[in-house]
Amino acid sequence: MKSVHPSNWxxxxxxxxxxxxxxxxxxxxxxxxxxxxxxxxxxFTATGTQWAAFIDAVKNERFE
Structure with missing residues (x-):
């Protein structure tokens, strides 16, 4: 399996x-x-679906 490194940090x-x-x-x-x-x-990595759910939670102040 080929390792893919993140880009555009x-x-x-x-x-x-x-x-x-x-x-x-x-x-x-x-x-x-x-x-x-x-x-x-x-x-650590997140799938697109996981990342979208995290961003949605942040925007909707679920961590406050």
Whole structure:
């Protein structure tokens, strides 16, 4: 099985100079998330469906 690495890593512009942030990268089937303080530690991935559900939950303040 061929390993596919996430690309186009980015963090929210809202976090600008903050050091305690996460970055999101694209994968062929969804998204990957990593810690900006320890990028070498790796990342976790989510399918497109999982990522959409997470974003929906954030937008609807389900974590507050």
């Amino acid at each position: 980015r963090k929210a512009s809202y976090s600008s100079q903050e050091t305690s942030c996460v970055e999101v990268g694209r994968t062929p089937n969804g998204a990957a998330v990593r810690d900006t303080k320890d990028r070498a530690a790796g990342y």
